Amino acid sequence: DNDRFALSSPPTPKQDNKKKTLLNNIIIMTEVRDSNNSFGVFATQPFETGDVILQEDAPVAILAPSSSEQEQVLLSLMAIKATSTAKKGKGKKKKSKKSSNTTLYQWINPPNTIPDGYTGKFRGMVQAAACFSLLFERDQIQEKMLQLYYPKQPSSAEEEIVRIAKEAVAFIQKHSKPESPLHKMASEQIDVLMSVMLVWSCNAFEGGRVYQQVSRVNHSCDPNAVVVESGNSASSNGITIKAGAPIAVGDEINISYLGLFLYADARVRQEHLLRNKHFSCQCPRCDAGKDLAAATPCPSCHKRRGRYLDEDVQYDDEQEVHYCMPGARTLHIYGCDHCHENAVLPDSGDPNHPLRLLRTVTDKVLNYLQDKEHIVHKVTAGSAGNDHNDDDNADDMAAEWEEQLIQLSSSIAGARHWTTNIMLLLQLDRTLRNQHSAMILNGSQPDMSDVAEGIDSLERLCRFANGLSLKLHMGHMLSNVVIGVARTLVSLNDVKSQKYAAEWIEKIKTDYVDHFESDGMKKVVETLHGAWENPTSNDMTAMEYEEEDASGQSNRKRVKTH
Numbered sequence: 001d002n003d004r005f006a007l008s009s010p011p012t013p014k015q016d017n018k019k020k021t022l023l024n025n026i027i028i029m030t031e032v033r034d035s036n037n038s039f040g041v042f043a044t045q046p047f048e049t050g051d052v053i054l055q056e057d058a059p060v061a062i063l064a065p066s067s068s069e070q071e072q073v074l075l076s077l078m079a080i081k082a083t084s085t086a087k088k089g090k091g092k093k094k095k096s097k098k099s100s101n102t103t104l105y106q107w108i109n110p111p112n113t114i115p116d117g118y119t120g121k122f123r124g125m126v127q128a129a130a131c132f133s134l135l136f137e138r139d140q141i142q143e144k145m146l147q148l149y150y151p152k153q154p155s156s157a158e159e160e161i162v163r164i165a166k167e168a169v170a171f172i173q174k175h176s177k178p179e180s181p182l183h184k185m186a187s188e189q190i191d192v193l194m195s196v197m198l199v200w201s202c203n204a205f206e207g208g209r210v211y212q213q214v215s216r217v218n219h220s221c222d223p224n225a226v227v228v229e230s231g232n233s234a235s236s237n238g239i240t241i242k243a244g245a246p247i248a249v250g251d252e253i254n255i256s257y258l259g260l261f262l263y264a265d266a267r268v269r270q271e272h273l274l275r276n277k278h279f280s281c282q283c284p285r286c287d288a289g290k291d292l293a294a295a296t297p298c299p300s301c302h303k304r305r306g307r308y309l310d311e312d313v314q315y316d317d318e319q320e321v322h323y324c325m326p327g328a329r330t331l332h333i334y335g336c337d338h339c340h341e342n343a344v345l346p347d348s349g350d351p352n353h354p355l356r357l358l359r360t361v362t363d364k365v366l367n368y369l370q371d372k373e374h375i376v377h378k379v380t381a382g383s384a385g386n387d388h389n390d391d392d393n394a395d396d397m398a399a400e401w402e403e404q405l406i407q408l409s410s411s412i413a414g415a416r417h418w419t420t421n422i423m424l425l426l427q428l429d430r431t432l433r434n435q436h437s438a439m440i441l442n443g444s445q446p447d448m449s450d451v452a453e454g455i456d457s458l459e460r461l462c463r464f465a466n467g468l469s470l471k472l473h474m475g476h477m478l479s480n481v482v483i484g485v486a487r488t489l490v491s492l493n494d495v496k497s498q499k500y501a502a503e504w505i506e507k508i509k510t511d512y513v514d515h516f517e518s519d520g521m522k523k524v525v526e527t528l529h530g531a532w533e534n535p536t537s538n539d540m541t542a543m544e545y546e547e548e549d550a551s552g553q554s555n556r557k558r559v560k561t562h
Contacts, residue, residue: 040218047243050515054241063128064208074104077180125168128200133182150198158278220254221285245471265294266328293418298324298336299354308411316415365419421464432484475512490531498532505529
């Protein structure tokens with residue numbers, strides 16, 4: 001079973017020498033030293049936007065399954081009992097068999113002592129421990145992993161995750177097969193197993209990948225570097241860190257652990273990091289005097305009639321609305337630079353107070369984004385025979401939720417609040433995908449009113465992204481929808497629309513696409529950019545774009561995950 005799982009294999013001498021050369025180059029360009037009572041990676045030479053800073057061809061370990069065969073090996077470690085179902089015959093019960101589609105992550109049933117916000121973390125810890133148990137005799141891997149950060153003397157922010165790790169060990173002791181290597185570790189090497197689960201929680205990237213160097217890079221809510229997949233790697237597990245902005249000698253190199261929540265307000269970012277990475281962020285953005293992502297129309301400058309903003313204030317088409325926003329550390333006090341009055345979020349009382357309504361809407365959007373997968377797929381529960389309809393039903397349900405939330409956030413939070421813009425981004429992405437599918441499958445042209453609405457949405461998103469004044473170019477947030485809008489414009493087959501598509505492409509081409517996208521996507525962008533000069537390429541562009549989009553999704557996972 002260990003050989004079948006094969007999460008990693010010992011390097012050949014040639015590969016080992018190549019890796020040593022790579023690590024030597026990393027050490028020349030960067031150094032690991034103290035950063036706010038922890039360790040961080042610092043530049044020992046200047047970097048320009050798009051420069052490669054760190055690159056690793058393979059992780060130290062992969063603590064998550066990547067195939068159905070690996071899933072079955074992991075499940076074989078657990079003492080899975082058959083469950084009773086309906087009666088059969090005279091008082092006899094028919095025993096159900098474990099579905100071949102069941103994963104260990106799905107099978108794990110967290111105890112009631114695990115808070116709702118940590119059930120995914122608990123399942124991930126048990127899964128990581130199971131993966132590691134099949135590798136634990138490889139002392140070299142264990143030694144490298146345990147050099148990474150994990151709570152040895154937990155701070156107050158880390159106490160909860162350490163408690164959950166202890167609960168995960170107890171769960172493994174109870175539910176793993178006595179003869180399995182996982183049970184042996186949970187009985188004889190509790191400290192090692194605890195450490196591995198905490199290393200995974202603090203350092204793993206998408207797919208449970210833990211890296212020797214890249215995993216040392218710290219977080220910032222205003223990062224100067226980004227994580228991309230290594231396109232020239234022999235496997236799909238290579239990873240590269242590129243400079244997302246100019247970096248001077250001595251600057252700490254930071255990436256984001258937040259994914260889409262990078263564009264949220266300070267309260268949401270802090271809560272996400274505390275729950276998933278177990279620390280309170282102290283970066284300059286989190287200590288800023290103004291929390292730009294939380295901007296909302298000032299309730300003193302723009303009086304409301306009832307609960308909702310007037311339409312002209314809500315959309316702010318003329319850019320004349322006066323906004324108030326909290327400080328990143330004074331989350332309940334909203335200051336306005338125009339009227340110089342402060343609005344204070346009440347602890348309780350009138351539920352229709354503008355800032356109380358704002359908090360309610362923010363929490364609704366946040367809950368949707370955190371539970372999006374569950375909301376989308378719960379329609380499929382118990383309907384295994386309706387596979388063809390389930391995807392459509394789930395997609396329709398998500399679209400309906402998103403439409404309601406975007407109307408709610410826009411009418412209460414306004415055009416510059418993060419909730420409005422994240423929901424607008426999701427809606428635009430969905431609309432463009434549906435347009436492109438219809439063009440390819442049916443040969444139908446998009447409705448011009450839908451095209452105009454998409455462009456209007458994209459303009460609003462660009463104002464929001466640029467208004468945050470982050471180091472990263474807006475392309476890191478908006479490249480997919482910019483390219484999608486450009487493709488729709490090119491498909492209209494008139495030179496005016498195609499020149500307009502080229503204008504949109506120019507907003508991301510030089511500063512984003514040329515530095516961070518794959519060679520395939522660069523060709524697509526070049527084709528879209530020059531379509532007005534070469535109209536015969538339009539049909540080919542549509543097909544190439546769809547192929548790159550389908551294969552390039554994993555290339556856009558640039559977040560350190562739990």
